[in-house]
Amino acid sequence: MTKPENEWTWKEIPVGNVVLEPGNTSQYRTGDWKALRPMLNKERCIHCGLCYIFCPDMSYQLDKEGYFIVDLFYCKGCGICARECPTGAITMVMEEEI
Amino acid sequence: MIENLNVFAVRTLTQKEYFAPGHRACQGCAEALAVRLVAKALGRNVIVANATGCMEVTTTPLPFTAWRVPWIHVAFENTAAVASGIESGLRVLMRKKRIPSKKVTTVAMAGDGGTADIGLQALSGALERGHNFIYICTDNEAYMNTGIQRSSSTPFGAFTTTSPVGKVQMGQPTWKKNMPAIALAHDIPYVATACPSYPMDLVQKVKKAADIPGPAYIHILSVCPTGWRSAPELSIKLGRLAVETGVFPLYEVERGKYRLTIDFPKLKPIKEYFKLQGRFRHLTDEMIEEIERRVHQEYEKLKEESSKGG
Amino acid sequence: MGKRVGMEVSIAAAEAVKQCNVDVISAYPITPQTHIVEHLSEIVANGELDAEFFCVESEHSALSVCVGSEAVGARSFTCTSSQGLALMSEITYIASGMRLPIVMAIANRTLSSPLSIWNDHSDVMSIRDCGWIQFFTENGQEVYDHIFIAYRVAEDREVLLPAIVNLDGFTLSHVIEPIELIEQEMIDQFLPPYQPLFRLHPDLPITMGAFASPAIFAETKKAQEVALISSIPIILQVWKEFGDMTGRYYQPVETYKAEDAETLIVAMGSIAETASAAVDQMREQGRKVGLVKIRLWRPFPFDAFKKAVLNSKNLVVIDRAVSVGGPGGPVASEVKSAIYGYDRRPYVYNFVAGLSGRDVTPSDFVKMVEKAEIEIEEGNREGYEIYGVRE
Numbered sequence: 001m002t003k004p005e006n007e008w009t010w011k012e013i014p015v016g017n018v019v020l021e022p023g024n025t026s027q028y029r030t031g032d033w034k035a036l037r038p039m040l041n042k043e044r045c046i047h048c049g050l051c052y053i054f055c056p057d058m059s060y061q062l063d064k065e066g067y068f069i070v071d072l073f074y075c076k077g078c079g080i081c082a083r084e085c086p087t088g089a090i091t092m093v094m095e096e097e098i
Numbered sequence: 099m100i101e102n103l104n105v106f107a108v109r110t111l112t113q114k115e116y117f118a119p120g121h122r123a124c125q126g127c128a129e130a131l132a133v134r135l136v137a138k139a140l141g142r143n144v145i146v147a148n149a150t151g152c153m154e155v156t157t158t159p160l161p162f163t164a165w166r167v168p169w170i171h172v173a174f175e176n177t178a179a180v181a182s183g184i185e186s187g188l189r190v191l192m193r194k195k196r197i198p199s200k201k202v203t204t205v206a207m208a209g210d211g212g213t214a215d216i217g218l219q220a221l222s223g224a225l226e227r228g229h230n231f232i233y234i235c236t237d238n239e240a241y242m243n244t245g246i247q248r249s250s251s252t253p254f255g256a257f258t259t260t261s262p263v264g265k266v267q268m269g270q271p272t273w274k275k276n277m278p279a280i281a282l283a284h285d286i287p288y289v290a291t292a293c294p295s296y297p298m299d300l301v302q303k304v305k306k307a308a309d310i311p312g313p314a315y316i317h318i319l320s321v322c323p324t325g326w327r328s329a330p331e332l333s334i335k336l337g338r339l340a341v342e343t344g345v346f347p348l349y350e351v352e353r354g355k356y357r358l359t360i361d362f363p364k365l366k367p368i369k370e371y372f373k374l375q376g377r378f379r380h381l382t383d384e385m386i387e388e389i390e391r392r393v394h395q396e397y398e399k400l401k402e403e404s405s406k407g408g
Numbered sequence: 409m410g411k412r413v414g415m416e417v418s419i420a421a422a423e424a425v426k427q428c429n430v431d432v433i434s435a436y437p438i439t440p441q442t443h444i445v446e447h448l449s450e451i452v453a454n455g456e457l458d459a460e461f462f463c464v465e466s467e468h469s470a471l472s473v474c475v476g477s478e479a480v481g482a483r484s485f486t487c488t489s490s491q492g493l494a495l496m497s498e499i500t501y502i503a504s505g506m507r508l509p510i511v512m513a514i515a516n517r518t519l520s521s522p523l524s525i526w527n528d529h530s531d532v533m534s535i536r537d538c539g540w541i542q543f544f545t546e547n548g549q550e551v552y553d554h555i556f557i558a559y560r561v562a563e564d565r566e567v568l569l570p571a572i573v574n575l576d577g578f579t580l581s582h583v584i585e586p587i588e589l590i591e592q593e594m595i596d597q598f599l600p601p602y603q604p605l606f607r608l609h610p611d612l613p614i615t616m617g618a619f620a621s622p623a624i625f626a627e628t629k630k631a632q633e634v635a636l637i638s639s640i641p642i643i644l645q646v647w648k649e650f651g652d653m654t655g656r657y658y659q660p661v662e663t664y665k666a667e668d669a670e671t672l673i674v675a676m677g678s679i680a681e682t683a684s685a686a687v688d689q690m691r692e693q694g695r696k697v698g699l700v701k702i703r704l705w706r707p708f709p710f711d712a713f714k715k716a717v718l719n720s721k722n723l724v725v726i727d728r729a730v731s732v733g734g735p736g737g738p739v740a741s742e743v744k745s746a747i748y749g750y751d752r753r754p755y756v757y758n759f760v761a762g763l764s765g766r767d768v769t770p771s772d773f774v775k776m777v778e779k780a781e782i783e784i785e786e787g788n789r790e791g792y793e794i795y796g797v798r799e
Binding site for chain 1: 615
Binding site: 185191 | 502
C-alpha cells in the first residue's frame with residue numbers, strides 16, 4: 001500500500017519526486033463519489049462490451065460467464081454505461097446507505 | 099439505439115489497461131476515456147509527455163500515478179519540445195548502442211490550451227523539425243483545469259468564465275481555431291480528428307499514426323460535462339452528436355490525401371447538439387443559424403477535399 | 409601535458425562539449441552565445457560528434473528538449489544568454505526539481521531593457537534560486553575545464569542536479585586565449601558515460617513530474633535543497649581529481665594576496681583577473697589589499713567564504729548586476745548574509761561595476777578601494793553605488 005501523501009518524510013521521497021509504482025491510483029476508492037450505481041439485468045445483456053469500452057474509469061471487468069461486471073470500488077456513477085447500453089440492460093439506481 | 103455498427107468491434111481491442119482507475123477525473127469525463135483509448139491503442143512501448151492540464155492533474159497526485167507506461171510532465175507550453183527531446187534522446191541512445199534498439203513510440207499529450215494557445219510555438223517547432231512522434235490534443239474546448247476559461251478552441255458563442263454571457267457580450271466572440279489545419283500546414287504525413295464516442299475509429303487512427311514515420315497530429319474532441327454544463331451520462335452521446343451535426347467532423351489526412359472516416363448522407367440539426375449543453379443555452383435562433391451555416395460550409399469543404407484524389 | 413592551442417573561448421567550450429560525447433544538443437542562438445552553438449553544429453555536421461543537434465524555435469524549448477532527452481538518459485547540453493535565459497527560466501526551476509543533470513553554458517549578458525548585448529551578470533542573477541549548481545569562470549581555460557567538471561559533478565549519483573558554467577559574454581566568449589586541451593583518454597576516464605538513476609523507458613514505467621499538494625511539497629523542497637548543499641563535498645572531490653589529472657586545482661573560493669589583507673575585493677568572473685592586477689599595484693604601494701574570488705556560486709560555499717574573509721576589516725564587493733530597489737547588488741547581499749551571524753566581521757562596501765560590458769580597469773579598482781576605505785572610515789555602513797555613472 002502506498003502511504004498517503006501526508007505521511008512521507010523528505011528522505012523517503014524518491015529522487016526527483018518520481019513515482020515508481022505504475023498505476024498505484026488503483027488504491028484510491030473513487031467509488032465513494034457516486035450517488036447512483038449501475039445495476040445490470042443479465043437477461044437483456046448481449047455482451048457487446050459498450051459499457052466496458054465507454055467507462056472513463058475502467059470500472060468494468062469481463063467475468064467468467066462473459067458478462068461485463070462493474071467494479072463499485074471505482075465506479076463514479078456517471079451513468080454513461082446505462083445510457084449507452086443498446087438493450088437497456090443497465091439502469092442507474094440510488095446508492096443506498098450501508 | 100444502435101448508432102454505429104463500427105462500435106461493436108469493441109471486443110477486438112486489448113483487455114489490458116495502461117491507464118489505471120482511481121484517477122481523479124470528473125464523473126463522465128470523456129477526456130479520461132480518450133486517454134484510456136489512446137493508451138490501449140499504443141500499448142506498453144510508449145513514452146508519454148503530458149502538458150499541465152486536466153489529465154496531468156487528475157492522474158498524477160504525488161505519490162500516486164494512474165499511468166502504467168513511462169510518463170513525464172514538465173510544464174504547460176512545452177509538451178512538443180519535451181517530446182522532441184525524448185524522441186531524439188531515444189534515437190541517439192539506440193544509435194550509440196547504449197540502450198537496445200526497439201520500437202518505442204513517443205507521444206505528446208496536451209489539451210486545447212496547451213496546444214492551440216500557449217503550446218502552439220513548441221508544437222510548430224516540433225512539427226517543422228520532423229520528429230517521429232504523435233501529438234495528441236485532447237480538446238475539451240476551454241481551459242477546464244483552471245476553472246473553465248476560454249481558449250482559442252472554445253466554439254463560437256460558448257459560455258466560459260472569461261467569455262461569459264452578459265448584456266453586451268454573449269459568450270465566445272471568435273470562431274474555434276482550426277488546429278488540424280495548422281498542423282497540416284507544416285506538411286506532416288498524418289493529421290486526424292477523433293472522438294471517443296467512436297472508439298474503433300480513434301484506436302485505428304492512433305495506431306496508424308504510430309506506424310507512420312515522422313510527426314503525426316491527432317485532435318480528439320473531449321466532452322467535458324463539468325465545463326459544458328451537460329449531464330455526465332451524456333458524454334458519449336454528445337460526442338456522437340458533435341460528429342453527426344458536422345460540428346466536429348471525423349477525418350484523416352494521410353500524406354495530403356483527405357478522407358472523411360465517418361460520413362453521413364445528411365447532417366443532424368445543430369440544435370440537437372446545443373440543447374443538451376448549458377454553455378449554449380443563451381444562443382439565439384439567429385446565432386444558431388449563423389453557426390449552422392458555417393459548420394455546413396466547412397463540412398462541404400471537407401467533403402470536397404475527401405472526394406479528390408481517388 | 410595536453411596540447412596548448414590559441415583558440416576562441418566559445419570554440420573551446422564547444423570542443424569540450426564534443427569531448428564529453430554529449431548525446432543531445434539543443435539551443436537557440438543569442439548574442440554572445442552564438443559561436444558556441446555554431447561551432448557545435450559544425451562539429452556534428454562533420455561527424456566529429458555523434459549527437460542529435462537541434463536549433464529549436466526558442467530558448468524555452470531548448471531547455472525543454474534537454475529535459476526530455478535527459479529524462480530518457482541522454483547526456484544533454486544547451487547554452488544561452490540574457491533574454492534567452494530569462495525565457496527559459498521557468499524550466500530551470502523544473503529541471504532542478506526533477507533532478508536532471510543537464511549542463512548549460514551561459515555567456516553572461518545583461519538583461520533588457522534597454523536592450524544590450526554586452527556583458528554583465530544580471531541574467532544569471534535572476535535565477536539564483538533555481539536550484540542549479542553554478543560555477544563562475546575567470547578565463548578560457550577555466551571555461552573549457554568546467555564543462556567536464558560540470559558533467560562529472562552533475563551526473564554523480566549523490567548529486568543528480570543540473571549545472572551552469574558561467575562565462576562572461578564577449579569578454580570571455582569572444583576572445584582568443586591559450587587553452588591547454590586534455591587528451592580524450594583522460595576525459596573518458598574522468599567522465600564515464602551517464603548512468604541515470606531513473607529514466608523513462610517502457611521496461612520500467614515511472615512517472616516524472618507529478619504534482620504535489622501542500623501536504624507533501626515542503627518535503628520535496630527540503631530533499632532538493634539538501635541535495636544541492638550536499639553536493640559541495642563532491643564538487644571538492646571532483647576538483648581534486650581534476651587537479652590531479654591536469655595540474656589545475658580549483659577551489660570554491662580562491663584568494664589572491666589575501667592572507668594579511670585589511671581590505672578584500674570580492675569579485676566573480678573574468679573581472680577578477682583585472683582586480684588581481686589592481687591588487688598587485690596596490691600592494692606595490694604598500695597597501696594591504698587582497699582579492700577573494702567566488703568560483704562556486706551555488707551552492708554558496710559558506711565555510712570557504714567565511715574562512716577567507718572573516719579576518720579582514722573591509723570587503724569591497726563588486727557586483728555585475730543591480731538588484732533594483734533592493735539592499736545592494738546580489739553578491740553583496742549574499743556576502744552580508746553569509747557573515748551576518750558573527751560578532752567580528754568586516755564592513756561591506758558595494759560597487760556595481762561594469763554594467764553591460766563597460767570596461768573596468770585596474771585603476772578603477774584602485775579608486776573603488778580607496779573610496780570604500782574612506783567611506784567606511786567615516787562611518788558609512790551602507791555603502792552602495794553604481795560605479796562610474798556620469799552625473
